[in-house]
Amino acid sequence: MTTCGKRAAFFLFPKKSDGWLALLRVGLGVEVVLYCLSERSGWIDTFSSNSSALSARRVSEALLSLESALIPRVCWLLKPAAHLGLRESTLLWMLWSVLLLSGLLLTLGLFCRPAAVTAWLLHLACVKSTDVFAYGMDNFVSIGLFYLMLSPLPDSYSVESRIWKIRFRDVRMVGFFQRALQLHLCIIYFFSGLAKCLGTDWWNGLNIWAAVTRPPFNVFDPMLIAKWRFLLPAVGITICLIEIGYPIFIWPRRTRSIWLTSVLAMHSAIGIAMGMYLFGLIMIILNLAAFGSTNPSVFYQNGHVKR
């Protein structure tokens, strides 16, 4: 293997503890449970095929069929189950219950792998079947569940590992999936920051004002924000810098804690100030799992590979 290949393999397969995986599992379990609880009141109306001709599910699934036949959707799960003679509403509540159960099992750390695969499949099917109503949070939960499902489960912190004394084996594969999440987050923040930097109103703070005064994000009284308007340009520029600088400054040991703290503060502020609690939570979970639990800067220490 060439030196370059060895360096790439060393970077992509570091020996890592599975603390980050436990954090991702618990965080996503909580997120799935909160998703189920937040959707509970409109669950049947949203997914029922008996509602109006142009229901969100019908429109979304018709559009999905045009995209690809391989995208999971709710009708895949309902059609075979309907042969048992159960009513659609019963099946939909069963779907909701199984998704909730998989979220609870992930949080507790029981049957981690089947729970992760079930949560990923059911959450994806539900989100895709109402894709017209999807927003950023759904995508990030799907991303997190996708990595979790493929990662070496169960982690050593899970109840399952403690009860059945399952030995934690492949430390390098644990490191590989954390690297995948880390690299993915770097791409996400870089492009998000770049797109903001290319807009005029992030530099003068008007986009911050526009974001927090538009419904349904107008949680705070605009008068209060207007009184502190002199801070808006600084906030706008800071967000651009945090995001575009993320792939550079999150790796070195010296700047990592500053950048991670800044990103967590940014997502907490978005969650609180704009009422996007679930979005804020999933971003905090992904960041903590990727960069919060272990040392990611081995590769770049002193500009050399640390062995």
Add this chain to the structure above:
Amino acid sequence: MRSRQLWIAALAMHLLLVLAVSCWDIVDLAARGRTLVPAPIASGARDFAHIMESMSPRQLHRSNLVRQTVIGYVHAAGIESPYSYFAPNVPPTLQVVFEIQHRDHHVSHKVPSARSATDQLRLSALIDRSVGEQGLWREVVLQMLGSSIWEDNPDAVEIRAIVASRTFPGPSEFLQGAQESYDFVCSYNFKFDTAQFENGHP
């Protein structure tokens, strides 16, 4: 060692798809003149956008296995959408109001309602994504929203969807007492029994 090479190849393909979706989004924003980039670069971005579009699996026939697999995979991994939230600028807020004409000739107004705060975010995202630009998708979304209004008002003979763009004053003007204003974007009249659409534009 071989399994590691396979994992590296899989990760490279995965991240390449993430990069492709993200790059396409930036190039598309620049090509449509929605960014700060100077006109010559925007023109170059338009050419590049055409090249990228020609390389997209969406150019393949719908039944093509490569297209089905790649698009299926990006959806399954949650990587089909770009990450330019509220960028390059926060889009104007669009508001939809339904004017309902009842059988007894009285007229009432309703806005699409949500059951929870999360539903409100979803509804807002849908309206922002689909109602801003003219086309079939806007009509489908308005009819979808209108059908739920019609279900709540079975005595409605006709429903008119009115779309307006909300302009909120800047912080300094707001402190001086300026109020939000609304500009008419479009309206659609529809009757559900005949599924008939008439649309009007400013």
